[in-house]
Amino acid sequence: MPDPTDKVVLHARDVRFDWSTVPAHWLPGEPVASHAMNTLHLVLPEGERWFVRVFKQALPHIRDEELRADVLGFIGQEAMHAEAHQGAADHLAAQGLDPAPFVAQIEWLFRSLLGDRDLTGPAEHQWLLERLSVIAAIEHFTAVLGHWVLTAPLESAGADPTMLDLLRWHGAEEVEHRSVAFDLYMHLDGRQGRRLRAMVIVGPLLMWMLVRCTRWLLAHDPQRPERPRWRDYRRLARRGLLPGPRELLPAFWRYLPRSYHPRDEGSTELAVAYLASSPAAKAAG
Amino acid sequence: MVFSGAGSGDWSAPPDLYGRPRADRAMLGVARVVSGVLRLSRRGVRRQPVVRPVDRDLRLVVRAVTAEADGVVSLRLADPAGAALPPWRPGGHLDVVLPSGRCRQYSLCGDPADRLGYRIAVRLVPNGGGGSVEIHSSVGVGDVLTVRGPRTAFPFVGRGPYLFVAGGIGITPILPMVHAAERAGADWRLVYTGRTRASMPFLDELPGDERVSIVEGMPTAAELLATAPEGASVYLCGPPPMVAAVRGEWGGALHFERFSAAPVVNGKPFEMQVGVGGPVVPVAADETALTALLRVRPDAAYSCRQGFCGTCEVKVAAGAVDGRGRALSEEDSMLVCVSRAVGDRLVLDV
Ligand SMILES: Cc1cc2nc3c(=O)[nH]c(=O)nc-3n(C[C@H](O)[C@H](O)[C@H](O)COP(=O)(O)OP(=O)(O)OC[C@H]3O[C@@H](n4cnc5c(N)ncnc54)[C@H](O)[C@@H]3O)c2cc1C
Ligand code: FES
Ligand SMILES: [Fe+2]
Ligand SMILES: [Fe+2]
Numbered sequence: 001m002p003d004p005t006d007k008v009v010l011h012a013r014d015v016r017f018d019w020s021t022v023p024a025h026w027l028p029g030e031p032v033a034s035h036a037m038n039t040l041h042l043v044l045p046e047g048e049r050w051f052v053r054v055f056k057q058a059l060p061h062i063r064d065e066e067l068r069a070d071v072l073g074f075i076g077q078e079a080m081h082a083e084a085h086q087g088a089a090d091h092l093a094a095q096g097l098d099p100a101p102f103v104a105q106i107e108w109l110f111r112s113l114l115g116d117r118d119l120t121g122p123a124e125h126q127w128l129l130e131r132l133s134v135i136a137a138i139e140h141f142t143a144v145l146g147h148w149v150l151t152a153p154l155e156s157a158g159a160d161p162t163m164l165d166l167l168r169w170h171g172a173e174e175v176e177h178r179s180v181a182f183d184l185y186m187h188l189d190g191r192q193g194r195r196l197r198a199m200v201i202v203g204p205l206l207m208w209m210l211v212r213c214t215r216w217l218l219a220h221d222p223q224r225p226e227r228p229r230w231r232d233y234r235r236l237a238r239r240g241l242l243p244g245p246r247e248l249l250p251a252f253w254r255y256l257p258r259s260y261h262p263r264d265e266g267s268t269e270l271a272v273a274y275l276a277s278s279p280a281a282k283a284a285g
Numbered sequence: 286m287v288f289s290g291a292g293s294g295d296w297s298a299p300p301d302l303y304g305r306p307r308a309d310r311a312m313l314g315v316a317r318v319v320s321g322v323l324r325l326s327r328r329g330v331r332r333q334p335v336v337r338p339v340d341r342d343l344r345l346v347v348r349a350v351t352a353e354a355d356g357v358v359s360l361r362l363a364d365p366a367g368a369a370l371p372p373w374r375p376g377g378h379l380d381v382v383l384p385s386g387r388c389r390q391y392s393l394c395g396d397p398a399d400r401l402g403y404r405i406a407v408r409l410v411p412n413g414g415g416g417s418v419e420i421h422s423s424v425g426v427g428d429v430l431t432v433r434g435p436r437t438a439f440p441f442v443g444r445g446p447y448l449f450v451a452g453g454i455g456i457t458p459i460l461p462m463v464h465a466a467e468r469a470g471a472d473w474r475l476v477y478t479g480r481t482r483a484s485m486p487f488l489d490e491l492p493g494d495e496r497v498s499i500v501e502g503m504p505t506a507a508e509l510l511a512t513a514p515e516g517a518s519v520y521l522c523g524p525p526p527m528v529a530a531v532r533g534e535w536g537g538a539l540h541f542e543r544f545s546a547a548p549v550v551n552g553k554p555f556e557m558q559v560g561v562g563g564p565v566v567p568v569a570a571d572e573t574a575l576t577a578l579l580r581v582r583p584d585a586a587y588s589c590r591q592g593f594c595g596t597c598e599v600k601v602a603a604g605a606v607d608g609r610g611r612a613l614s615e616e617d618s619m620l621v622c623v624s625r626a627v628g629d630r631l632v633l634d635v
Binding site: 009063187189194 | 437443539
């Protein structure tokens with residue numbers, strides 16, 4: 001049941017990860033699953049810095065002090081996520097898998113294509129609102145994936161504990177702040193058409209981007225894993241080691257109705273419980 | 286990475302991902318989609334909804350002031366017309382705006398099922414920033430206070446087992462947790478410490494059995510944790526040294542809340558000029574820039590003192606900042622409650 005008190009004060013946690021002992025295939029014997037999740041280290045740093053830039057532009061328009069506090073907490077958390085995944089990306093490079101060519105494309109996407117586009121006046125404001133609706137749609141998936149990673153049987157598959165802690169700390173904070181982008185969009189605009197447009201584009205594009213990135217990582221992996229096939233994905237999804245179509249497709253549809261609110265996704269309880277035992281979050285205090 | 290004219294569709298995409306000597310075709314496709322969205326977005330100018338200001342302030346009347354222990358009073362706050370108040374959970378707190386304009390946080394320590402009143406309890410901190418003194422000396426029955434929240438920064442979750450550890454006034458968020466655990470039939474223990482029994486509020490509201498240990502003085506972390514049930518989650522609220530000690534000792538799940546700033550560690554002293562041409566205050570190694578700022582600007586705004594509320598953000602006119610705490614809403618600014626100077630001088634633009 002949705003509950004208005006199921007919401008926590010957001011604050012960034014000053015986490016550190018020691019990557020030195022983490023293998024590229026951090027899910028042992030599963031290069032496809034490892035790289036499917038390594039994609040996050042390539043896509044997220046630029047993506048989350050973009051969230052931060054766009055949200056900072058939105059701040060002066062907010063007329064709700066509580067939402068403003070939420071947005072500032074969100075900004076702090078996303079900024080930390082970007083730095084943490086950057087560390088993991090640098091570690092991939094140190095292991096001979098230099099992500100630079102892929103990251104160059106992501107940079108172009110978030111800095112130029114989805115950047116400010118030299119607009120002024122009403123066009124500038126509409127582009128800000130459009131991007132807020134895009135971020136709200138992306139944050140729907142990050143909450144869904146955050147909840148997934150908190151519950152997936154990754155430790156029994158032998159996942160490296162440091163990588164698992166990064167993914168779960170991040171996933172838990174995504175669940176903690178899952179309502180902020182949506183609430184911000186609803187506060188500053190809220191039009192259903194724009195919301196639907198964003199999801200119809202974000203859903204497929206995000207999945208395509210992650211598949212493309214997984215393929216690229218596998219093709220450039222110095223350990224030369226076998227070429228990925230769709231049946232690998234089906235097997236991994238069945239074992240719960242990757243989010244399957246049964247998680248992702250319904251998530252897409254759930255976003256569309258007017259009655260959607262992110263508080264119905266994921267569980268704050270689970271997120272809070274993880275953060276209380278996460279080695280990185282505990283060390284950060 | 287140059288583009289010509291917003292929305293013209295004439296983009297140079299990045300080079301091909303697999304090194305073919307051409308622009309990346311997939312990215313050209315993405316650029317076309319995004320340019321289409323950009324064009325559509327402009328139509329949003331028509332029927333642009335106005336942003337409605339949201340006022341969440343509650344104006345609550347003080348219905349009762351009760352002495353709970355030496356130096357601790359509780360306030361009962363209620364809607365003037367007797368309306369139901371917004372719900373809260375154990376671990377929730379209110380932001381209370383005092384008559385002087387100071388804003389302080391107080392944990393809700395009543396019963397969440399009582400929707401007609403909030404109870405908070407305030408320990409007198411004689412040499413503090415004046416907020417608790419103000420409540421003790423000049424807030425009385427019938428006064429109206431502006432209150433924001435409830436908010437939860439110390440969420441209570443799970444099914445137990447639990448070890449609750451409260452130091453002094455830190456009992457306030459713990460008390461409703463103990464009662465919730467008891468109602469849920471969970472396995473729990475409480476260790477409640479204070480200088481003397483007479484200074485410890487709510488002793489009479491705790492179950493009088495062996496699950497509750499009342500300790501006078503300051504036990505070690507190992508002593509605090511000795512009664513933890515197997516696999517317990519620890520919920521801790523107390524003075525900073527107690528929080529630091531338990532964090533160092535406890536390997537299991539740990540939830541905690543601090544009422545005041547974490548101690549400054551590895552701080553270097555520096556000088557801070559308050560405003561260009563303004564007074565210069567020294568910031569000692571073991572104090573925050575906020576503490577120093579308050580000596581010359583007693584009205585400076587602050588709230589959580591832990592770098593998460595953003596109230597204390599100020600512009601910096603000169604000097605490099607060792608920035609701490611949550612993200613800033615403006616460039617060239619700092620959270621004075623947690624950030625310091627990189628070098629030996631900072632100039633604040635206040
Ligand atoms: C989430 C949260 C919940 C809180 N809940 C309560 C509560 O239920 N009851 C309550 O009395 N206070 C609570 N506080 C603290 C409260 O907000 C004030 O800080 C406190 O009343 C002192 O206010 P002040 O203006 O007198 O001093 P401040 O300017 O706030 O503090 C001045 C100095 O006193 C120290 N100090 C603050 N509190 C104490 C204390 N209890 N004992 C010793 N030194 C202290 C600070 O570290 C600081 O150095 C809470 C704080 C937070 C952040
Ligand atoms: S007082 Fe809250 S961030 Fe500084
Ligand atoms: Fe994130
Ligand atoms: Fe997020």
